[in-house]
Amino acid sequence: MNRHRPTRYFARSQVTLVRAVWMVVAAILAAMTVFPLFWMVSIAFKTSSEAFSPNLVPAAPTWENFSYVLTGVPFLRYMFNSLFVSATVTIVALFFHSMAGYALARLRFPGREMIFLAIFSTLLVSLPVIIVPLFIIVKAMGMLNSYAGLIVPAIFNAFGIFLLRQYYLSLPREIEEAAVIDGAGYWRIYWSVILPLSRPILSALTILFFLANWNAFLWPLTIVSDPDLWVVQVGIANFKGQYSASWNYIMAASAIVAVPMLVLFVIFQRQIMDSIKTSGLK
Structure with missing residues (x-):
């Protein structure tokens, strides 16, 4: 019975490694999908002078852009x-x-x-x-x-x-x-x-x-x-x-x-x- 323990442990390690790799790939794909949406929303709350700033989070979020678009x-x-x-x-x-x-x-x-x-x-x-x-x-x-x-x-x-x-x-x-x-x-x-x-x-x-x-x-x-x-x-x-x-x-x-x-x-x-x-x- 003891001879089979290393084999089982190695198989479980392989499964865990494969799952970890797929989780990393899924996280990367999710980040690639969400980032453009987050970038769009962040610019929507910026002023025209802040639109091209490297900071994704606006310093002072404003609703003026939405108000102007709707009116x-x-x-x-x-x-x-x-x-x-x-x-x-x-x-x-x-x-x-x-x-x-x-x-x-x-x-x-x-x-x-x-x-x-x-x-x-x-x-x-x-x-x-x-x-x-x-x-x-x-x-x-x-x-x-x-x-x-x-x-x-x-x-x-x-x-x-x-x-x-x-x-x-x-x-x-x-x-x-x-x-x-x-x-x-x-x-x-x-x-x-x-x-x-x-x-x-x-x-x-x-x-x-x-x-x-x-x-x-x-x-x-x-x-x-x-x-x-x-x-x-x-x-x-x-x-x-x-x-x-x-x-x-x-x-x-x-x-x-x-x-x-x-x-x-x-x-x-x-x-x-x-x-x-x-x-x-x-």
């Missing part, structure tokens, strides 16, 4: 535009994407796999590649400088359809078969059975869709020239051009924009963790 420019209007566009796109996209994902996962019809491959292939095409023809189409439809021009092109997202299809393929068919025996049709099965089971994955997609549209910049910049329809990212870009040296105002605006995302994540963090465990996103 000196129509920033609340920009936030309303972003909130309205992001919420509308998220709700409409989840509704249509869930129906498309259910049809591609459960219904059998000719060309189903080809349709799915065609939708999935659009993930290889980025927005800058199609922005010119998309702009021409939107202009021909009379949707320039309108909420429709901001919302309609952003609804389609192949990633959401793909993710929901893969999630629905993992659901047991016995649940649907029991609903069919009870006399339920496709719509009743989708609405009363599939959607309640989709809450974890829909919560995760809510965060992803809302965040993507909240941070959208290129398409709103291209499609809208009316300042009353600017979203927050376009507003911050214009704010930067107008006050190129006032980084304290820019960081204050960025901090305000980050707050809704933090609140949304806190609300849906449990559903996001459940979706990661149940949908295979590891």
Whole structure:
């Protein structure tokens, strides 16, 4: 028995060493993630003369930057535009994407796999590649400088359809078969059975869709020239051009924009963790 003790002690030391290394790596990555946020917040509380000082902690924190951003420019209007566009796109996209994902996962019809491959292939095409023809189409439809021009092109997202299809393929068919025996049709099965089971994955997609549209910049910049329809990212870009040296105002605006995302994540963090465990996103 004594001959095995050094071996066991050595094995435990190796495990402890590996854990310590991973903890150090995790701490470094966490510091790299948190530092830019801390730097942004620290500058947001500095005066213009202190903005480029090496001290991260401001000597005398001030709320003047936030007050100016909220009252000196129509920033609340920009936030309303972003909130309205992001919420509308998220709700409409989840509704249509869930129906498309259910049809591609459960219904059998000719060309189903080809349709799915065609939708999935659009993930290889980025927005800058199609922005010119998309702009021409939107202009021909009379949707320039309108909420429709901001919302309609952003609804389609192949990633959401793909993710929901893969999630629905993992659901047991016995649940649907029991609903069919009870006399339920496709719509009743989708609405009363599939959607309640989709809450974890829909919560995760809510965060992803809302965040993507909240941070959208290129398409709103291209499609809208009316300042009353600017979203927050376009507003911050214009704010930067107008006050190129006032980084304290820019960081204050960025901090305000980050707050809704933090609140949304806190609300849906449990559903996001459940979706990661149940949908295979590891």
